[in-house]
Amino acid sequence: MSLPALDVHLTTADADAALRDDARRGLTASPKVLSPQWLYDARGSELFEQITALPEYYPFAAEREALAEHADAIARAAAADTLVELGSGSSSKTPVLLDALDRAGTLRRYVPVDVSPSALEEAVPGLVEAYPGLDVHGVVADFTRDLRSIPHDGRRLVALLGGTLGNFEPGDRQAFLAALADELDPGEAFLVGTDLVKDEATLVAAYDDAQGVTAAFDLNTLSVLNRVLGADFDRSGFDHLAVWVPQSSRIEMRLRARRPMRVRVPELDLEVDFAEGEEMRTEISTKFTRERVRDELAAAGFSHDGWFTDPQDRFALSLAVRR
Numbered sequence: 001m002s003l004p005a006l007d008v009h010l011t012t013a014d015a016d017a018a019l020r021d022d023a024r025r026g027l028t029a030s031p032k033v034l035s036p037q038w039l040y041d042a043r044g045s046e047l048f049e050q051i052t053a054l055p056e057y058y059p060f061a062a063e064r065e066a067l068a069e070h071a072d073a074i075a076r077a078a079a080a081d082t083l084v085e086l087g088s089g090s091s092s093k094t095p096v097l098l099d100a101l102d103r104a105g106t107l108r109r110y111v112p113v114d115v116s117p118s119a120l121e122e123a124v125p126g127l128v129e130a131y132p133g134l135d136v137h138g139v140v141a142d143f144t145r146d147l148r149s150i151p152h153d154g155r156r157l158v159a160l161l162g163g164t165l166g167n168f169e170p171g172d173r174q175a176f177l178a179a180l181a182d183e184l185d186p187g188e189a190f191l192v193g194t195d196l197v198k199d200e201a202t203l204v205a206a207y208d209d210a211q212g213v214t215a216a217f218d219l220n221t222l223s224v225l226n227r228v229l230g231a232d233f234d235r236s237g238f239d240h241l242a243v244w245v246p247q248s249s250r251i252e253m254r255l256r257a258r259r260p261m262r263v264r265v266p267e268l269d270l271e272v273d274f275a276e277g278e279e280m281r282t283e284i285s286t287k288f289t290r291e292r293v294r295d296e297l298a299a300a301g302f303s304h305d306g307w308f309t310d311p312q313d314r315f316a317l318s319l320a321v322r323r
Helices: 012-027 042-051 058-078 094-103 117-130 170-183 200-206 213-229 290-300
Strands: 006-008 082-086 109-114 138-140 156-160 189-195 238-245 250-257 261-265 270-274 279-286 302-309 315-322
Touching: 006 117, 012 213, 012 270, 042 213, 058 094, 058 156, 058 189, 058 200, 058 302, 058 315, 082 094, 094 109, 094 117, 094 156, 109 117, 117 138, 170 290, 189 290, 200 238, 200 250, 213 238, 213 250, 213 279, 290 302, 290 315
Parallel strands: 006 138, 082 109, 082 156, 109 138, 156 189
Antiparallel strands: 189 315, 238 250, 250 279, 261 270, 302 315
């Protein structure tokens, strides 16, 4: 079974060029920093699936619990006939929302948006089979750069799950929210998942598990740089760290150099020096309070109409409506 409709707004060449630009900026910055996109090649995606099943990694299970408990209330409040999922990936949580919209009697269309055409081609056929009357319109795009690629049909509920909003720097996050508000019509809804502030030990363990799966996931970034850019990173020369930064209310994943190194990156015609102990940031994950979510949504032009958490108040789903 093939995907019924697939719009391609991001080619492999486009994605590679964006990653090269990001790598050049990040490897020459001080401190060094990389986009979390580098984490998610095929191997990285496999490792992340393993992470979601780890006992320490509560966000995945907590969000699923919140969805299961509150999906019907979200569907009734949104009154949408089209579900748009940004960064849909494997669409593993999608059926919970589709079922709720179906029970509400409004569901007509599902629009998964992802940078990976293979992710869409693998995930969507099963949903098409499970929902025979569902109009599926896949979009290959980087939603962080191009929200205009989202189809404008119907009354939309745009979902950004998994705590992805927390991966943005504050300025980029506000710019994204404002751009999304500009693309939505008044009354259309935005459902966003945010991990909540909690004790440091729980947060750090979620990003540095005892089995070392998250460490392997982080170090895989270097393998991606080696493969895509011809770099000669020695993975054994770096350690994975998860650090809670209270002043920014976020976890940072970093790779720390064990010794002085010079890394060659032929595709960028670049040589990069690392001092012993120097750290390169590979991901941020901001943790939120209800007030912070409300204020950031309001600044972008949304009203904060719904707040739904898992039973332990670890993770929140916010339903926002374009004013």
